[in-house]
Amino acid sequence: MTYDGPPPFDSAQERRLGIPGVGAQAIAGNPLTDAEVEMFEMFKSENWPPERRRAYIMEIVQRRW
DSSP: OOOOOSOOOOSHHHHGGGSTTHHHHHHTTOOOOHHHHHHHHHHHHTTOOHHHHHHHHHHHHHHHO
């Protein structure tokens, strides 16, 4: 039997660990959803500036209300 290292991330739960503030959200009883984790990963991978991130999130919030 060979060991090829740890398995790749297979759930948003595991990917949450790399996002700042996730622990505080969970402690507050409002953990991030899988879609929210994916959104923050997109921000990071595409190097979105903070202003663009805020605008994107505000657009989502306004659509929900």
